[in-house]
Amino acid sequence: MNTSKNNTAQADKGGKQSARNHPFYDPTLKSRHVRSKLFKLFTFLSITFAISFLLFFLGDMIIKGLPAFKQTYIEVDVTYNDKTIKSTRRAIDKKYRKVVSRAWLRNIPRLVKQNPALMGTTQPTWVLANSQVDQYLKGHHYKLKDKYRKLIDTMNQDGKVEMRFNKIFFTHGDSKIPENSGFKSAIVGSVLTLIVTMVVAFPLGVMTAVYLEEFADDNRWTQLIEVNINNLAAIPSILFGLLGLAVFINLFGMPRSSPLVGGLTLALMTLPIIIVSSRAALRSVPDSIRQAGYGLGLTRVQVVQDHVLPLAFPGIMTGSIIGLAQAMGETAPLIIIGMIAFIPDAPGSIFEAATVMPAQIFTWAGMPERAYIERTAAGIMVLISILITLNALAIYLRKKFEVKW
Amino acid sequence: MRPFELKKRHSGLKEKVIRFLLVSAAVVSILTTFGVLFSILFEAIEFFQMRSFWYFITGTEWSPGVADSKFGALPIFSGTFVITIIAMSVALPVGLGSAIFLSEYASPFMRDHLKPLLEILAGIPTVVYGFFAAITVAPAIVHFFGLFGIHASFNSALASGVVMGIMIIPVISSLSDDVIRAVPDSQRKASLALGMTTSETIKSIVIPSALPGIISATLLGLSKALGETMIVVMAAGLRPNLSWNALEDMTTVTVRIVDALVGDHEFNSPDTLSAFALGLILFIVTLVLNVISLSLIRKFKEKYKINTL
Numbered sequence: 001m002n003t004s005k006n007n008t009a010q011a012d013k014g015g016k017q018s019a020r021n022h023p024f025y026d027p028t029l030k031s032r033h034v035r036s037k038l039f040k041l042f043t044f045l046s047i048t049f050a051i052s053f054l055l056f057f058l059g060d061m062i063i064k065g066l067p068a069f070k071q072t073y074i075e076v077d078v079t080y081n082d083k084t085i086k087s088t089r090r091a092i093d094k095k096y097r098k099v100v101s102r103a104w105l106r107n108i109p110r111l112v113k114q115n116p117a118l119m120g121t122t123q124p125t126w127v128l129a130n131s132q133v134d135q136y137l138k139g140h141h142y143k144l145k146d147k148y149r150k151l152i153d154t155m156n157q158d159g160k161v162e163m164r165f166n167k168i169f170f171t172h173g174d175s176k177i178p179e180n181s182g183f184k185s186a187i188v189g190s191v192l193t194l195i196v197t198m199v200v201a202f203p204l205g206v207m208t209a210v211y212l213e214e215f216a217d218d219n220r221w222t223q224l225i226e227v228n229i230n231n232l233a234a235i236p237s238i239l240f241g242l243l244g245l246a247v248f249i250n251l252f253g254m255p256r257s258s259p260l261v262g263g264l265t266l267a268l269m270t271l272p273i274i275i276v277s278s279r280a281a282l283r284s285v286p287d288s289i290r291q292a293g294y295g296l297g298l299t300r301v302q303v304v305q306d307h308v309l310p311l312a313f314p315g316i317m318t319g320s321i322i323g324l325a326q327a328m329g330e331t332a333p334l335i336i337i338g339m340i341a342f343i344p345d346a347p348g349s350i351f352e353a354a355t356v357m358p359a360q361i362f363t364w365a366g367m368p369e370r371a372y373i374e375r376t377a378a379g380i381m382v383l384i385s386i387l388i389t390l391n392a393l394a395i396y397l398r399k400k401f402e403v404k405w
Numbered sequence: 406m407r408p409f410e411l412k413k414r415h416s417g418l419k420e421k422v423i424r425f426l427l428v429s430a431a432v433v434s435i436l437t438t439f440g441v442l443f444s445i446l447f448e449a450i451e452f453f454q455m456r457s458f459w460y461f462i463t464g465t466e467w468s469p470g471v472a473d474s475k476f477g478a479l480p481i482f483s484g485t486f487v488i489t490i491i492a493m494s495v496a497l498p499v500g501l502g503s504a505i506f507l508s509e510y511a512s513p514f515m516r517d518h519l520k521p522l523l524e525i526l527a528g529i530p531t532v533v534y535g536f537f538a539a540i541t542v543a544p545a546i547v548h549f550f551g552l553f554g555i556h557a558s559f560n561s562a563l564a565s566g567v568v569m570g571i572m573i574i575p576v577i578s579s580l581s582d583d584v585i586r587a588v589p590d591s592q593r594k595a596s597l598a599l600g601m602t603t604s605e606t607i608k609s610i611v612i613p614s615a616l617p618g619i620i621s622a623t624l625l626g627l628s629k630a631l632g633e634t635m636i637v638v639m640a641a642g643l644r645p646n647l648s649w650n651a652l653e654d655m656t657t658v659t660v661r662i663v664d665a666l667v668g669d670h671e672f673n674s675p676d677t678l679s680a681f682a683l684g685l686i687l688f689i690v691t692l693v694l695n696v697i698s699l700s701l702i703r704k705f706k707e708k709y710k711i712n713t714l
Contacts, residue, residue, distance in 0.1 A: 032602050039604035040510055046502025050574050051522050060541055207430035225431050228438050234695040236632020238659050239441055242684045246444035268437045301420050329530025332634035336666050358532040365536045380533050
């Protein structure tokens with residue numbers, strides 16, 4: 001045992017000796033390799049950090065937001081008569097008044113109108129619960145007196161409490177009553193704003209790209225436009241808000257907080273994204289297509305319009321969708337032009353005051369009630385799912401229509 | 406019948422009209438830049454007619470809205486600076502590390518799957534990052550430092566800085582990755598053939614070659630950090646605070662711009678116009694950063710004769 005150990009040691013020594021005598025022997029080699037491995041580890045850890053953050057972040061939003069899609073309803077006796085229609089809080093027994101949503105009571109006159117047979121009766125009805133009750137049942141922070149907590153506990157045992165899908169979130173606009181607030185007016189506002197954005201930015205962007213790629217000569221003027229577009233893409237978004245405020249609202253007198261102003265402001269921000277991607281798409285169309293067109297006696301406009309543009313179209317669409325997704329998530333310039341107003345009803349036109357999804361998220365995030373926090377996270381889930389869908393669509397379009405020349 | 410001639414005469418006019426339309430579309434982008442510049446400049450000049458420019462640059466007290474209002478933006482600049490430094494010290498190592506991993510170590514399969522994930526990080530709206538910073542990160546920081554008995558503000562510069570850094574990671578990693586991949590393989594092979602290890606090759610050959618592009622990416626990230634609004638509006642404070650302590654609350658240029666313009670101030674009061682003065686400084690600084698960044702990347706492209714970046 002002992003001898004064999006000695007032998008190996010000696011052999012090792014001999015091996016080292018011979019290595020040392022080797023002309024390329026580098027005593028630092030081992031540490032260099034260690035350092036190389038450490039460096040690789042560092043790069044691996046950085047990307048792991050970035051991606052685990054992403055997962056943590058999405059998980060955090062889902063955990064915070066999912067409860068908002070469920071809402072508590074309780075079964076209580078509701079009295080329908082002339083008195084309670086006028087003063088709706090009397091429709092419910094005193095005991096329950098504090099646990100029922102004020103917003104639901106407003107429905108009583110409508111319910112009676114829909115079903116006149118209810119008049120003069122007292123019916124057990126499923127009623128939207130107060131947000132504090134809702135938060136209590138979801139195990140969040142709540143402000144509820146012990147008396148009401150016990151009441152809810154007993155009701156829960158009797159099966160008079162139910163969690164239902166939160167339809168209100170998708171059918172209502174913003175509200176000062178947490179359980180009655182929804183994302184609808186923000187979704188409609190976003191759609192209107194983005195329609196304005198795309199109607200303005202898409203043609204302008206594609207035309208600029210066509211001009212730069214197909215018509216312009218490479219001179220100073222073209223270079224100026226190019227440098228300018230690249231700079232435009234990097235201007236902080238909030239400064240576009242200052243432009244919108246100073247030019248569209250103060251100079252042109254367009255209505256404040258309206259999708260029109262918001263859409264125009266976002267259009268100017270989206271323009272460089274569309275231009276850059278459209279140019280790339282146009283550039284990828286091979287010159288042989290153009291030359292074939294000219295060879296047949298077509299004019300430049302005909303070549304571009306009938307041959308180059310259709311071939312570049314999928315690429316242009318992909319870029320535009322990505323630009324659209326970016327515009328959809330933009331908040332800062334819209335705050336500056338006043339699109340964080342309190343909007344309970346969905347706007348009907350692009351001239352009315354409106355809010356957009358990210359602005360609604362911003363507003364809710366600043367609310368003190370706990371119920372708004374889960375709504376904020378739920379709004380974020382809706383917004384991010386739309387954005388991911390849009391980006392997936394863009395990738396799909398690119399994969400499907402991409403032509404390898 | 407001479408169909409060819411007929412058609413040609415028609416399209417001659419059409420050609421001119423379309424050309425005119427295309428040129429006017431291109432002019433819009435120029436108008437936008439000048440629109441941004443002048444709309445900010447004019448209001449800022451109006452502000453500086455009311456208040457001293459010198460005090461704005463060097464003054465240490467920012468107190469709008471009161472009778473004897475003062476507009477010394479130094480504490481605002483310092484807050485912006487501190488938060489930006491924190492953001493860059495997160496974004497630069499992580500972004501660059503990710504870029505090196507993606508371009509030098511990752512297999513094509515890994516690369517194809519990891520890169521889109523980083524792009525998702527870039528696609529998340531900043532208001533969402535802001536919510537995350539305010540609701541999750543800031544309390545966590547307060548709690549963490551509380552364990553050591555150190556007081557941290559709920560609006561600490563650290564919370565918004567770290568989250569902003571994460572937001573900037575993809576800005577840096579994406580461009581750096583492109584640039585590092587553009588470095589010719591012959592350089593790597595020559596270095597490896599001389600007996601350098603992989604990391605030595607990367608550190609002493611690849612990175613120096615790609616340096617203009619990496620600096621360009623860093624400047625772009627820096628300009629993004631300076632102009633970032635939602636994260637700091639939601640997670641950083643409102644109080645102008647001339648301090649280097651990242652655990653205190655601080656305010657930034659963008660926060661004060663939003664604060665000055667949200668609410669019912671009279672438009673032509675110095676309170677509101679101060680936003681445009683701050684905006685002017687922001688515009689100039691980011692413009693300079695962008696111009697340097699773009700010219701660096703252009704030189705890099707010319708050196709390696711690539712036109713896909």
